[in-house]
Amino acid sequence: MLDVLSYAFMQNAIAASILASIICGVIGPFIVARRMVFISGGLSHTAFGGLGIAYWMGANPLYGAVVFVLGAAVAMAGLEKKVDSSDLLIGIFWALGVAIGIVFIHMTPGFTPDLMTFLFGNILTVPRSDIVTALALVILICLVVFVFFKGFVSIALDEDYARARGIPVDALNLCMMVLMALSIVIMLQVVGIILVIALLTIPVAIAREITFHFRRVMVLSALWGISICLAGLAISYIAELPAGAAIILLGAFILGLIKAGKWFSRRLFLGRKAAR
Amino acid sequence: MESLIEIRDLTFGYDSIPVLERVSLDILDRDYVLVIGPNGGGKTTLLKLIMGIVRPWSGSIRLREGLEGRLGYVPQFSSFNKNFPITAREMVLTGCIDGKNYFRRYGSQDRDRANRILDKMGLYELRRRNVNDLSGGQIQRVLIARALVAEPEVLLLDEPTTSVDITSRATILDLIGELNEQMAVVVVTHDPTPFAPVYRHLACLNRHLYYHGREGLDATVMEKVYGCPVELLGHGIPHTLLTDH
Numbered sequence: 001m002l003d004v005l006s007y008a009f010m011q012n013a014i015a016a017s018i019l020a021s022i023i024c025g026v027i028g029p030f031i032v033a034r035r036m037v038f039i040s041g042g043l044s045h046t047a048f049g050g051l052g053i054a055y056w057m058g059a060n061p062l063y064g065a066v067v068f069v070l071g072a073a074v075a076m077a078g079l080e081k082k083v084d085s086s087d088l089l090i091g092i093f094w095a096l097g098v099a100i101g102i103v104f105i106h107m108t109p110g111f112t113p114d115l116m117t118f119l120f121g122n123i124l125t126v127p128r129s130d131i132v133t134a135l136a137l138v139i140l141i142c143l144v145v146f147v148f149f150k151g152f153v154s155i156a157l158d159e160d161y162a163r164a165r166g167i168p169v170d171a172l173n174l175c176m177m178v179l180m181a182l183s184i185v186i187m188l189q190v191v192g193i194i195l196v197i198a199l200l201t202i203p204v205a206i207a208r209e210i211t212f213h214f215r216r217v218m219v220l221s222a223l224w225g226i227s228i229c230l231a232g233l234a235i236s237y238i239a240e241l242p243a244g245a246a247i248i249l250l251g252a253f254i255l256g257l258i259k260a261g262k263w264f265s266r267r268l269f270l271g272r273k274a275a276r
Numbered sequence: 277m278e279s280l281i282e283i284r285d286l287t288f289g290y291d292s293i294p295v296l297e298r299v300s301l302d303i304l305d306r307d308y309v310l311v312i313g314p315n316g317g318g319k320t321t322l323l324k325l326i327m328g329i330v331r332p333w334s335g336s337i338r339l340r341e342g343l344e345g346r347l348g349y350v351p352q353f354s355s356f357n358k359n360f361p362i363t364a365r366e367m368v369l370t371g372c373i374d375g376k377n378y379f380r381r382y383g384s385q386d387r388d389r390a391n392r393i394l395d396k397m398g399l400y401e402l403r404r405r406n407v408n409d410l411s412g413g414q415i416q417r418v419l420i421a422r423a424l425v426a427e428p429e430v431l432l433l434d435e436p437t438t439s440v441d442i443t444s445r446a447t448i449l450d451l452i453g454e455l456n457e458q459m460a461v462v463v464v465t466h467d468p469t470p471f472a473p474v475y476r477h478l479a480c481l482n483r484h485l486y487y488h489g490r491e492g493l494d495a496t497v498m499e500k501v502y503g504c505p506v507e508l509l510g511h512g513i514p515h516t517l518l519t520d521h
Contacts, residue, residue, distance in 0.1 A: 151378035158356040164327035166375030212361035
């Protein structure tokens with residue numbers, strides 16, 4: 001079985017998994033803590049519009065996605081303050097992105113891509129060039145989060161208080177949205193549009209079951225992300241299942257196990273206490 | 277005596293509806309100002325204006341020289357993101373962050389100060405606990421500690437006794453009284469009863485600032501502030517302050 005590791009596509013898949021997991025560890029905890037999961041869902045679907053246009057133009061779909069997601073992130077950060085319901089905005093961006101993508105893919109002559117690939121991604125076909133781009137973005141994102149960590153934490157914890165302390169809340173919020181957008185584009189390559197949301201949330205949810213120290217949540221999210229991705233890849237190879245879906249199902253299963261374990265141990269503990 | 281904070285003709289609102297109109301107020305050295313008024317009367321908004329969280333439509337807020345960045349803000353209990361996993365000590369440490377140092381690491385000075393204040397607030401043993409596992413009174417003290425860690429000269433508290441039980445309320449009142457020996461204190465509340473023995477300066481706010489002074493209140497002022505004073509003041513303003521209805 002181990003000889004599969006000598007294949008370049010498998011090496012790329014492993015590298016992509018590790019890079020995506022680091023991203024989910026760095027950005028995911030902020031997204032979850034700030035209840036921005038559906039903003040990330042909206043952003044990842046606007047990427048579809050960019051992918052469609054890039055295919056139609058014959059350009060690298062990665063660039064199309066980057067342009068679209070960045071544009072949507074900046075627009076959302078700007079409009080959120082003016083429009084009362086950011087919910088509404090997310091829904092509109094979400095639908096609009098998908099519609100644009102479908103129209104342009106429909107207009108692309110002789111091109112009938114598998115929509116499932118967009119939705120669930122295909123980690124086994126990630127090209128080396130995308131890995132290099134992803135690595136560069138991982139370094140950039142980690143650096144920015146490291147430098148502005150205190151600022152991001154204080155805004156996520158208490159935005160009004162951060163404003164009162166003179167922290168540039170709007171600029172940092174915009175910065176966080178851009179980081180989120182870039183992360184989503186990287187993760188699109190690995191698990192596809194829908195499952196970006198899962199990879200940003202499941203490892204974080206597992207980490208938050210284990211610790212409430214924010215930094216540890218970040219590290220644990222990354223480690224759980226890597227473990228789930230690699231184990232999911234192995235399962236998909238052995239059981240011949242789609243890789244992205246296998247990764248997510250495994251993650252959800254582990255989260256369920258931990259939740260159930262905690263529930264039972266609490267019951268047991270309470271039961272013992274009552275018996276005394 | 278020069279005011280620490282001088283507020284003149286302040287007008288502000290949300291979505292073209294004014295919440296505060298032509299409000300003027302002075303906060304003096306070592307003052308203990310109690311701002312009372314009904315819910316929705318603009319009390320929290322007044323603090324947000326002073327803290328610079330929102331900008332006034334018109335009017336001015338002048339801080340005495342050197343006071344910039346020395347205002348300690350204790351927002352309402354429910355204001356922070358309870359979904360954010362953080363220990364009591366980390367939360368207090370976030371009080372050290374300001375517009376100039378948010379990209380630097382915490383220094384040993386910051387940590388020492390946080391530890392000292394946690395100890396003073398009786399929170400040192402709880403410093404490693406998740407803030408969300410603490411009781412209402414403990415969380416309120418964490419919020420006060422977060423404001424104190426930046427060594428403020430004025431402490432502004434929004435409903436500091438609302439979400440806490442009776443015992444914690446007494447502790448918090450004592451604490452605010454103690455702090456008042458070193459700094460000016462502004463307390464905003466819809467329930468002034470517990471503060472009746474300690475405040476020095478009273479302001480009644482319901483869009484307009486109706487009353488502002490040190491003497492007792494009379495019923496006409498209260499009627500203006502609350503509209504219908506009798507029911508609302510049942511356990512509100514200390515009765516000794518009021519003339520008979």
